[in-house]
Amino acid sequence: MAAKSFDLIVIGSGPGGYVAAIRAAQLGLNTAVVEREHLGGICLNWGCIPTKAMLRSSEVFHLMERAKEFGLKAEKIDYDLDAVVKRSRDVAGQLSGGVKHLLKKNKVTVIMGEGTIPAKGKVSVKTDKGTEELTAKNIILATGARARELPGLEADGDLVWTYKHALKPARMPKKLLVIGSGAIGIEFASFYNTLGADTTVVEVMDRVLPVEDAEISAFAKKQFLKQGMTIMEKAMVKQLDRGKGKVTAHIETGGKVEEHEFDTVISAVGIVGNVEGLGLEALGVKIDRTHVVTDEYCRTGVDGIWAIGDIAGAPWLAHKASHEGVMVAEMIAGGHPHPVKPESIAGCTYCHPQVASVGYTEAKAKELGYDVKVGRFPFIGNGKAIALGEQEGMIKTVFDAKTGELLGAHMVGAEVTELIQGYVVGRQLETTEEDLMNTVFPHPTLSEMMHESVLDAYDRVIHM
Template structure:
């Protein structure tokens, strides 16, 4: 096989692409990855990882501010923004280098440049004006997505930010308006609020975190306002007017408008797939609203061309992309694989308090015709939560009354982004309420609340 001829070429080295490449190489295939910018993709360099580093700094600062309630005396604590950002960038750099090492360890060829489909089984890779031809029996497109831009509200990096700008601020703004209350918007709102910024969150839907269960959203809303965030749900942004060092935002709700002036604005209104300049013209690859259309095995309409991750639409989650990458690599290698069931993919939001969920909300379950049994357990009833000084939160479980199937689980509170995996495993193994009731949970832990929530759905909760 020629040097530029491969069995699999992956376009994009994000959490979907590099994982697909490594798994394909593990299965004995000759593999290359083409990456035009950052190994590790947006998630590792400008998304999931560096934002969690920022939020960890905010969490530590929050704990210090409440040190007195833990019997500790601390004075003079303040945010050193440059150091916080430097730590975040350092974490991202360390992991990006780690991915490069993993590719090398697994004998994956890393090609620097921008790839474009150039006929059946062919790619043209361009770097610094020079083009190299690469051939592949199988091509996996994993080019990810970028922030959606609304006309007249384009981020400029100074007054109007998207997530990249918000990750490397020059100073903590005195006031900030966040447009969009999904995971990205709420996480940045939580971080800057903890740093002392006066934060307003605008959401066009009727509640914050609109994809979450309604009860969880309501608890989050109440907690956010208690922390000082201003929440404006059911509100449209009608326009932005840039001033010398501030932005005047026109908001509309119920036919009434108001103007709010803030130092900075963060736009977090969704994402669009990176489908441009991929050479899709003239192929059988179909694009629907900036996302490539695939079947259950991530195959596009073009033979030998697959697409994975954010490029293919919701849910826009790194772990979904990685799982698809493994599935496609194994499918190409002729292994028996199962199509991904999106109802078993958990979602996490790392704000304060954390929010996590998997499966159907109570409302969605009822919409789909299920008669449900619902269990709830509050953090205030859990000894570990009280000992941690984290008594705020709830775990909610939704079961099919007829079969006992776990339809969904929804959490808000400390460390729920770690706890949710327990229910994800339960859904994947198709456990029933009886199975979960028989599981022995360690004491004292937050995880005990997961058990109690299941018990509560069937009128058997012990501690509440």
């Protein structure tokens, strides 16, 4: 059978792959997507989307418990974990179906199966019906990543869970250990803690949410402790002894190892790129610590082979993958797009309170040699936050004292994952402090705190 020929083949249909395919099709390229598991990838099926659905359930539950504060009555408040999970799976299913529809609408050929690249310009796909041979001048690797498993701490789905088990729990944990306090770890800790699990978080670095600004991490930690979590920093899980219905964790802090007992462990210690089995080494594609090495335009250095999203390294964010997908599709079609700059990509964590940031932390800006002006504004000074009953939070802005450039913005509190985009747009438009100060923010909104934080950096704050 003759090989089917395309202008572009995308391997992987996550937020990088399917977006790249749609943009390429819009630009007139005959495009195919090869997907071995679920359209929409991890993000839609096992990551960003279902976790947000579950976190929304825990947020509503938390608000129901606070009913009295709002002059409302809600008695015998409870939850049905199976129903919470079902809702989250239904949301994921709806969106995965949406991706299928979008690919079809844009006339992208979808081939379900496992792809390998036997030679430049060739993709071989193992499907249910046998092997399909495809050819294309350009191939985009968008195969994503999976959970990193540390030796001795491997998941078994019973006592020790990965994010996948945590999204479809067979039971509600009573005493939970979460290893790792990045976005994934802290979101699960937040979800299960809110529903009543006695939750301990172990972080090897010196603070939780270690990629965030130190002040934001400290503020968030204070809130987590208030919510009854146990936080262990500069700590390491050395081994897990699995017994019947319980796990004994050997946790080292300050040179001492102590034993703690849990009934459930969630491991969230980072990710590894899905680089195996594609034939990349034979093609000469460089791989560094499970990630494909690329330039700023996602070129691998091997003609006609590109890599986007998680497989191409940090930051491991869906929106970075999508933007890279669009950029590469435009380059293949002969365009001249701007490269995606990692420091202009916002990070959002949907724990309670939410955390969001873009650009440099204060420490990073100083390390890079900037003379900085820093502004802060607390939620307690904002009318809308008080009316919402959400007065715990802060917004911090970091400016270059010489030019007024917004170097970074860091937030913790209600709805900050939505607010951050204001600063992202500002940075994209190369806004200065003057532009932000002269912008009229509507009242009463949480966004006014963004204005006040800028004013504070220049000693002009009004409501503090």
